[in-house]
Amino acid sequence: MNELLSIVAHFHPQGTVNEIRPLGSGLINDTYKVITAEADAPDYVLQRINHAIFQDVDGLQRNIEAVTSHIRRKLEARGETDIDRKVLHFLQADNGKTYWKEGDAYWRVMVFIPRAKTYETVNPEYSYCAGKAFGQFEAMLADVTEPLVETIPDFHNMELRLRQLREAVSADAAGRVKEVSRYLEEIERHADEMCKAERLHREGVLPKRICHCDTKVNNMMFDEDGSVLCVIDLDTVMPSYVFSDYGDFLRSAANTGAEDDRNLDNVSFNMDIFRAFTRGYLESARSFLLPVEVENLPYAAALFPYMQCVRFLADYLNGDTYYKIAYPEHNLVRTAAQFKLWQSVEEHQDEMRAFINECMA
Ligand code: GN1
Ligand code: MG
DSSP: OHHHHHHHHTTOOSSOEEEEEEOOOOSSSEEEEEEESSTTSOOEEEEEEOTTTOOOHHHHHHHHHHHHHHHHHHHHHTTOSOGGGTSOOBOOOTTSSSOEEETTEEEEEEEOOTTOBOOSSOOHHHHHHHHHHHHHHHHHGGGOOSOOOOSSTTTTOHHHHHHHHHHHHHHOTTSOGGGGHHHHHHHHHTHHHHTHHHHHHHTTOSOOEEEOSOOOGGGEEEOTTSOEEEEOOGGGOEEEOTHHHHHHHHHHHSBSSOTTOSOGGGOOBOHHHHHHHHHHHHHHHTTTOOHHHHHTHHHHHHHHHHHHHHHHHHHHHTTSOSSOOSSTTHHHHHHHHHHHHHHHHHHTHHHHHHHHHHHHO
16 A cells, blocks of 8 residues: 555546545456545556566557547547546656556556446447447547557457467467367367458458457446546557458457356357347448448357457466466466357347448448
């Protein structure tokens, strides 16, 4: 607590800090809530940025500042109210930056958004709102002029993720390859078709746009009435295919089970969530989406559980060096659950295509 307090002090929050306690369920950064004593002083969120993963912290924070100030200007121009609950606000530290380096750790502080909720699961009504919100998020960011860095280069590049898996298989650092052959075979059988986005991009037909790239359902803040306040966890905001935001939301929200469900009978693709989210997303994004982007949304829905399966499996084979785990076989359980979800998504390809055509008609 004392160490955390002295870090927070570099950001000069309003009020007196009463308590600092762990917050959220992210797999990458360490997050705390900073609670102040006075009723009129805001609470804050303190985060240690995982700079083993985000190696260019300065570039990362410059991205976030560009994006949040851009959104703030748009909301002001639109005459929105309650703007401080609709876009994140990062405090400046003594060094004039929105992060502070202490020893070899990097920290940042943002204002805590009061009376907002996050969910691990959502109903169709909330999914519709989420779809609209992500479409609007992408639309608002279409005219950012500052060049953004890729905070993790090639983050959602399926070819790279497969290469990393193959390297993990060859190294077999944890001696686990023998346990996972059934996953490896099935992944390899579909590898080419899953790398379609990279091919379309090389052919010059699929653009990169500024996307959020971590649209898990728990990265959205909802207001008490179910409307979306804002999206959080902006570390991965960078140029990518729109498939990223569309696919990763469905991967998390349309899973009838948990991301790491041990009971695979719980895991399947929920078409009601799919329909509601897609309807919302297309309403706000159809004005800028190209036909190639719309046509490939069912592919995107399959791509993300597939990619996440590949990433969890690679981490399992590497001996759990990337994702936080709660028990030794956690990454294998996650792999199995994402694998099952991917298979379930594949069964719905035709139905998804028909629904999207209906929405676009
Ligand atoms: C990580 O930070 P968090 O927990 O929201 C990961 C995502 C994965 C997700 C899987 C930088 O997100 O890409 O989809 O876990 N973020 C990074 O739950 O790798
Ligand atoms: Mg998160």
